Amino acid sequence: MKPKSRKLRSTAWFGKSDRDGFAHRSWMKNQGLPNHLFDGRPVIGICNTWSELTPCNSHLRKVAEHVKRGVYEMGGFPLEFPVMSLGESNLRPTAMLFRNLASMDVEESIRGNPIDGVVLLAGCDKTTPSLLMGAASCDLPTIVVSGGPMLNGRFRGELMGSGTDMWRYSEDVRAGKMSRAEFESAEAAMSRSAGSCMTMGTASTMASMVEALGVALPSNAAIPAVDARRYSLAHIAGRRIVEMVREDLRLSKILTRSAFENAIRINGAIGGSTNAVVHLLAIAGRIGVELTLDDWDRLGRDIPCLVNLMPSGEFLMEEFYYAGGLPAVMRELGKRLDRKALTVTGRSVGENVADAACYDRRVIFPVAKPFKPHGGIAVLRGNLVPDGAVIKPSAATPGLMRHRGRAVVFEDIEHYKARVDDPKLDVDPSCVLVLKNCGPRGYPGMAEVGNMALPVKILKQGVRDMVRISDARMSGTAYGTVVLHSAPEAAAGGPLALVRDGDMIELDVAKRRLHLDVSAGELEKRRAKWRPPGPPKGGYQRLYVNHVLQADKGCDLDFLVGKRGAEIPRESH
Ligand code: FES
Numbered sequence: 001m002k003p004k005s006r007k008l009r010s011t012a013w014f015g016k017s018d019r020d021g022f023a024h025r026s027w028m029k030n031q032g033l034p035n036h037l038f039d040g041r042p043v044i045g046i047c048n049t050w051s052e053l054t055p056c057n058s059h060l061r062k063v064a065e066h067v068k069r070g071v072y073e074m075g076g077f078p079l080e081f082p083v084m085s086l087g088e089s090n091l092r093p094t095a096m097l098f099r100n101l102a103s104m105d106v107e108e109s110i111r112g113n114p115i116d117g118v119v120l121l122a123g124c125d126k127t128t129p130s131l132l133m134g135a136a137s138c139d140l141p142t143i144v145v146s147g148g149p150m151l152n153g154r155f156r157g158e159l160m161g162s163g164t165d166m167w168r169y170s171e172d173v174r175a176g177k178m179s180r181a182e183f184e185s186a187e188a189a190m191s192r193s194a195g196s197c198m199t200m201g202t203a204s205t206m207a208s209m210v211e212a213l214g215v216a217l218p219s220n221a222a223i224p225a226v227d228a229r230r231y232s233l234a235h236i237a238g239r240r241i242v243e244m245v246r247e248d249l250r251l252s253k254i255l256t257r258s259a260f261e262n263a264i265r266i267n268g269a270i271g272g273s274t275n276a277v278v279h280l281l282a283i284a285g286r287i288g289v290e291l292t293l294d295d296w297d298r299l300g301r302d303i304p305c306l307v308n309l310m311p312s313g314e315f316l317m318e319e320f321y322y323a324g325g326l327p328a329v330m331r332e333l334g335k336r337l338d339r340k341a342l343t344v345t346g347r348s349v350g351e352n353v354a355d356a357a358c359y360d361r362r363v364i365f366p367v368a369k370p371f372k373p374h375g376g377i378a379v380l381r382g383n384l385v386p387d388g389a390v391i392k393p394s395a396a397t398p399g400l401m402r403h404r405g406r407a408v409v410f411e412d413i414e415h416y417k418a419r420v421d422d423p424k425l426d427v428d429p430s431c432v433l434v435l436k437n438c439g440p441r442g443y444p445g446m447a448e449v450g451n452m453a454l455p456v457k458i459l460k461q462g463v464r465d466m467v468r469i470s471d472a473r474m475s476g477t478a479y480g481t482v483v484l485h486s487a488p489e490a491a492a493g494g495p496l497a498l499v500r501d502g503d504m505i506e507l508d509v510a511k512r513r514l515h516l517d518v519s520a521g522e523l524e525k526r527r528a529k530w531r532p533p534g535p536p537k538g539g540y541q542r543l544y545v546n547h548v549l550q551a552d553k554g555c556d557l558d559f560l561v562g563k564r565g566a567e568i569p570r571e572s573h
Helices: 019-031 060-073 095-112 127-138 164-174 180-190 202-213 228-247 257-270 275-287 293-300 317-322 325-336 349-353 413-419 520-529 539-547
Strands: 043-048 077-082 117-122 142-146 153-155 158-160 378-380 389-391 402-410 432-435 467-470 504-508 513-516
Touching: 043 060, 043 095, 043 228, 060 077, 060 117, 060 228, 095 127, 095 275, 095 539, 117 127, 117 228, 127 142, 127 202, 127 275, 142 202, 142 228, 153 180, 158 180, 164 180, 202 257, 202 275, 202 325, 257 275, 257 293, 257 325, 275 293, 293 378, 325 349, 402 413, 432 504, 467 504
Parallel strands: 043 077, 043 117, 117 142, 402 432, 432 467
Antiparallel strands: 153 158, 378 389, 402 504, 504 513
């Protein structure tokens, strides 16, 4: 059995004529794989996050079948393999705790197996970054195929967006404006097909980010999960990955500094999730591109929000696809993007979107008359957040973007839950809610609790937004004047740990300032009394807490940063 090309990694397994080659081929043949598949053709790993516990990815076995068709057509040999699947709606204490663990699974599964190129099948929030982080550390030819968003939710004749309307309705229940029975009947109305959240939440944002980075085919982000064109896209991705292996078009040729700059600008234009900040920083760290939190502010500052999608707007991903999807947005951004950046199609960004059209100006606005003037994510600094914090202005209340208020402090999420609806809680709409110990180390895993619900006595006044500050993240489907990702976090001894009830806090988004109006001397006194939380009992959580980087660095584990390549490991027998 003579391999056609010695360049392929897989020939180190399947191309050998000795006992080891026998072993690698023989056991594979128990799956009914005929001899000719081991003739040195490209082996394509289909890295699948299918799981019934990750409902947003539960259709990915079917997507994989269509990828395989394309791989076979081009003379490749597809092999599907499972990796840890992170379901946002079920996994506790938070899927983010396991993003880095899943990325290790992906990296070692790719490197340790006879794989020449990879198709990453992702959908739910953390599955996209975890797969791309792991693949980036290997740097083989790679394409991402997203599972696609669910069909629009519909409840009582109106659009119902994943997450976004859940937050809204749950506040209505707490304010006494909606019954429990009505709330329950909305459950099935929201999630009525396969796919991921159909708002511009984190899943749709990350599907858009991989398209913006050039590691997914055009239109990857928006084609609904159950639309036949999703399966066509998977089929074409299967064809293309075989060609990419032959062209040696590796991730590092696509994931360049320009690609990340494009993605940050596009995140502004789509009103994307704040979670993209930590994920792109982590992916950049894996592939070896220097990217900082300040890049997010600088590159997104003059980018208008063009897309009228929940949570910042009114429509959903289905309309976004029908309106032209991400290619229409990318074309609209014109010279704001590096149009020469290379993509998995083998063509540049500019070539990919040259003919993209917008079919609905209610959904995708022109740059000259944008949906909102500022789409980018603002990075705040000040004595409260020396290493930065983020806010999404397009999802915030304009009147609160400059605000001074009295702090109402919750020491952790349990303290918040126990206290927030206490009638005796001294709070009014001008106060600033502060939540501590929900960051990477503190939770641990940096939970999506930063958009803490308002106290019921405030909701009953008809107030729907207040300034909120934490070291947590926020669901991409959520909204409000919410300052997130405060770094250093409270559990790492950041100034957030020192805030007390009654302190005055000043937020000025235009000036990118977040200030705790307490003297340096008083803060020193408080610091002398501060004690860090105890370590987790053990296991992965201990490893995570000991090694996780802060939010401004992307929350990767320090020893996972970087590209380790896909050198063929020594034989296993
Ligand atoms: Fe999976 Fe939103 S919960 S995409």
